[in-house]
Amino acid sequence: MSEERLALFGGEKAVTIPYVEGWRRITEKEKQIVSEMLEREEITGVPEVVREFEKEFAEFIGTRYALSQCNGTSTLLAAYFAAGVGPGDEVIVPSYTWHASISPILHNNAIPVFCEIDPHTLTADPEDIRRKITPRTKAICVVHMWGNVVKMDDIMEIAQEHNLTVIEDCSHAHGAEYDGEKVGSIGHIGCFSLQGSKAMVAGEGGIVVTGDTELYERLLICGHYGRIEGDLVTDRYRHLAPPGIGYKFRAHPLAIGTARVQLSRLAELNQKRTANFAYLDRELGKIKGIEPLTVYPKAKRGGFYGYRLIYHEEEVGVPRERFIEALKAEGVDVSPCRYMIYHLHPLYQGYNFHGKGCPYNCPHMKEYQPPGEGSLPVTEDVYRRLLALPVFTEPPEGLLEQYVEAFRKVVENIDQLKTA
Numbered sequence: 001m002s003e004e005r006l007a008l009f010g011g012e013k014a015v016t017i018p019y020v021e022g023w024r025r026i027t028e029k030e031k032q033i034v035s036e037m038l039e040r041e042e043i044t045g046v047p048e049v050v051r052e053f054e055k056e057f058a059e060f061i062g063t064r065y066a067l068s069q070c071n072g073t074s075t076l077l078a079a080y081f082a083a084g085v086g087p088g089d090e091v092i093v094p095s096y097t098w099h100a101s102i103s104p105i106l107h108n109n110a111i112p113v114f115c116e117i118d119p120h121t122l123t124a125d126p127e128d129i130r131r132k133i134t135p136r137t138k139a140i141c142v143v144h145m146w147g148n149v150v151k152m153d154d155i156m157e158i159a160q161e162h163n164l165t166v167i168e169d170c171s172h173a174h175g176a177e178y179d180g181e182k183v184g185s186i187g188h189i190g191c192f193s194l195q196g197s198k199a200m201v202a203g204e205g206g207i208v209v210t211g212d213t214e215l216y217e218r219l220l221i222c223g224h225y226g227r228i229e230g231d232l233v234t235d236r237y238r239h240l241a242p243p244g245i246g247y248k249f250r251a252h253p254l255a256i257g258t259a260r261v262q263l264s265r266l267a268e269l270n271q272k273r274t275a276n277f278a279y280l281d282r283e284l285g286k287i288k289g290i291e292p293l294t295v296y297p298k299a300k301r302g303g304f305y306g307y308r309l310i311y312h313e314e315e316v317g318v319p320r321e322r323f324i325e326a327l328k329a330e331g332v333d334v335s336p337c338r339y340m341i342y343h344l345h346p347l348y349q350g351y352n353f354h355g356k357g358c359p360y361n362c363p364h365m366k367e368y369q370p371p372g373e374g375s376l377p378v379t380e381d382v383y384r385r386l387l388a389l390p391v392f393t394e395p396p397e398g399l400l401e402q403y404v405e406a407f408r409k410v411v412e413n414i415d416q417l418k419t420a
């Protein structure tokens, strides 16, 4: 086989088709619903459209309750509050996630205890969760990263054994399933971001679901001034109305109007992304040193907030950064993962939040041991191997084939990178 010159050294680029995402997030239908709501001046409170959306979303997920909020971060803060997470408690959470899965634990005055991820699925490792349980553990938060579903039967088994609340962060995985159940309905509370780059967008927004009346009532009193009295199911918390505990997490009605239309398009979007991801997984998986994410046998991916690959430098022969440089020169939109691993962030190293010693108002804080470098070896190792590619919903004809060709070309001609 004759050597092909890599684009980095002046050869022809493997990717010649410009990447333009065909999928339009905002269509005439979104514009229409927002304009109708504006006409009716439905710009605050909880108009019918919001109630309809919550009903439809709860039905779609398969939970009794759904509550719209201003963003995904607030759904997590409310979820921890609802679960009774408070001073002295620990919550087990992966370090590899978005910060919003973790920082709300602090703001409920509790301690995040970081767990490993499985290095092939990038989702919370049930065995490591088991190892991290102490008498103070109150809840587990798992994240369906990039739409790839957590091994939920193991998680629920652990939770049942230790009487823990499971919070599913489903912000990357709208419509994903495990064993035929939608994510968000398997744990005790499911949190979804509806931010503008997610699989279902409100622009800024979130929605939290649960099947449990007590949890729902606690979600309500956490952030829903104005609807607490009317929406409480029992009298347990009625004395706290109208303000509840005082946050305001109500969603903007126009954002929720947008999300309502998006729910009707989700199945089509998931179908397209499923086909494109399956093609890339199959074809890129044939290339030496490139590992697509493993999907658990009972899992069905959905949402697909991003496409990640695991890079094995020891097989390919050059450091990840050099490989990325060569791929970029070929025209591939590729980068290291923009998400962080949070156990090494200053906030979790005992950061002096209020000038009073530590960020946490937790009785056990004096015993807190910051999780240092090397404390999550699996997470730290796989994080350094990640390659991030765009979500391809409606890529132009031939683009995915060119991407695969670019990977193949760089790997097969890797010697050029070694000698240069």
Ligand SMILES: Cc1ncc(COP(=O)(O)O)c(C=O)c1O
Pocket (backbone or CB within 6 Å): 071, 072, 073, 074, 097, 098, 100, 101, 143, 169, 171, 172, 193, 194, 195, 205, 206
């Ligand atoms: C895993 C995860 N959880 C929570 C959030 C927070 O959502 P929001 O930006 O709507 O507050 C995000 C946002 O990207 C996320 O990726």
